Amino acid sequence: MNLPHPSELLSKEWTSIIREASSQSEIERKLPKAQLDLIFNQGWFKLMVPASYGGGQKPVDEAIQFIEALAWADGSLGWNVALGAMAAFQSAFVNRDTSKMTLTGGDFYPTFCRTASGTAEPTENGYVINGKWDYISGSAEANFIVINCIENKDGHPVSNEDGNLRILSFVLLKSEISVVPGWKSLGMLGTTGDSIVATNLSVDKERMFVMGEGRMENNSLYSFPFLQLCEACLAAVVSGLTLHYLDLANAYFSSRNTPDGVLLAEDRVVQGELGRLTRKFDAAREKLFYSVSILWMACAEHKPLYPSLLNKVSAATAVLAQVSRETVNDLYPFCGISVTEQDSEFNRVWRDFQTCGQHSLLVFGGITSLYYR
Numbered sequence: 001m002n003l004p005h006p007s008e009l010l011s012k013e014w015t016s017i018i019r020e021a022s023s024q025s026e027i028e029r030k031l032p033k034a035q036l037d038l039i040f041n042q043g044w045f046k047l048m049v050p051a052s053y054g055g056g057q058k059p060v061d062e063a064i065q066f067i068e069a070l071a072w073a074d075g076s077l078g079w080n081v082a083l084g085a086m087a088a089f090q091s092a093f094v095n096r097d098t099s100k101m102t103l104t105g106g107d108f109y110p111t112f113c114r115t116a117s118g119t120a121e122p123t124e125n126g127y128v129i130n131g132k133w134d135y136i137s138g139s140a141e142a143n144f145i146v147i148n149c150i151e152n153k154d155g156h157p158v159s160n161e162d163g164n165l166r167i168l169s170f171v172l173l174k175s176e177i178s179v180v181p182g183w184k185s186l187g188m189l190g191t192t193g194d195s196i197v198a199t200n201l202s203v204d205k206e207r208m209f210v211m212g213e214g215r216m217e218n219n220s221l222y223s224f225p226f227l228q229l230c231e232a233c234l235a236a237v238v239s240g241l242t243l244h245y246l247d248l249a250n251a252y253f254s255s256r257n258t259p260d261g262v263l264l265a266e267d268r269v270v271q272g273e274l275g276r277l278t279r280k281f282d283a284a285r286e287k288l289f290y291s292v293s294i295l296w297m298a299c300a301e302h303k304p305l306y307p308s309l310l311n312k313v314s315a316a317t318a319v320l321a322q323v324s325r326e327t328v329n330d331l332y333p334f335c336g337i338s339v340t341e342q343d344s345e346f347n348r349v350w351r352d353f354q355t356c357g358q359h360s361l362l363v364f365g366g367i368t369s370l371y372y373r
Helices: 012-020 022-028 033-042 060-073 075-093 096-103 225-254 268-300 307-335 345-356
Strands: 109-110 118-121 126-136 146-152 167-173 176-180 192-204
Touching: 012 022, 012 033, 022 075, 022 345, 033 075, 033 118, 060 075, 060 225, 060 268, 075 096, 075 109, 075 146, 075 225, 075 345, 126 146, 126 167, 167 192, 192 345, 225 268, 225 307, 225 345, 268 307, 307 345
Parallel strands: 109 146, 118 146
Antiparallel strands: 118 126, 126 192, 146 167, 176 192
């Protein structure tokens, strides 16, 4: 594959707006207005929303490359758009009236939580929800949150026929939940990953869905397996951050000397490491996007989605995450004091990478459940 550099997918104006506001996002600990206005105006949260709801309905491989580009521009923005796009993707499985309610409007800011850390007790007209969900990216501004609950009946968990707990998904409104501040991470400060709480919340049954069941849209986009979509989107954010880090490292190497007075860009050891790591990263990046494109092609052509196709995406995600860690961490000692200065772009990208890379899907890959960290 001949993958484009992320800069080729974003206009210079977009990149400028995003990066000029990056420092502000760390101060405000949320995406600043300039970034949010751009997201809303361009409809980036609706990348994979059905066209019938005014969404972009982009093919998965294109959407994931675009998420990588956004993460290259700014880690927190790329991450929140990725989470928002994954939340909005699920609208294809939600009651049509509910989807229209949530998706129509300019300031549509969705997010979701994979962890099933709540309970849902059936009532005559819907469900009563209780629970606390941690690390909700975009919690400061998001107005639609998709959460997962374990179905309860008479206070006891309900299991599926296969013996696994029955997981139900719900669309909640910002006005229905409480936000509990708690995002104290090293990086990704603009993602605002606070906790949310719902207490004895009654919701209509129309706002409940089971991911992968009862698809409301026939477009082949929504046959793409959700676990692999999550893995690929998060891997794309890691990849974008790594590319940004490499850009900054190359700029640093071109302006600083070794103690012996040799330009780092011409030093044999530094360039040997840079070349080795860049080649390895490029290969892992291509492997991810190739595996995604093959799986997407199978979906688009309505072919069987064999486990081998799904496993290739999961494996490529794990490999890219590990190779990205090696790339960033092995180059770190050569990047001088500037990479440690907390108010520098170099340090922010490094901190964002270390934080983002801790997500369980990027550590354990597809062996983790969709709903548990």
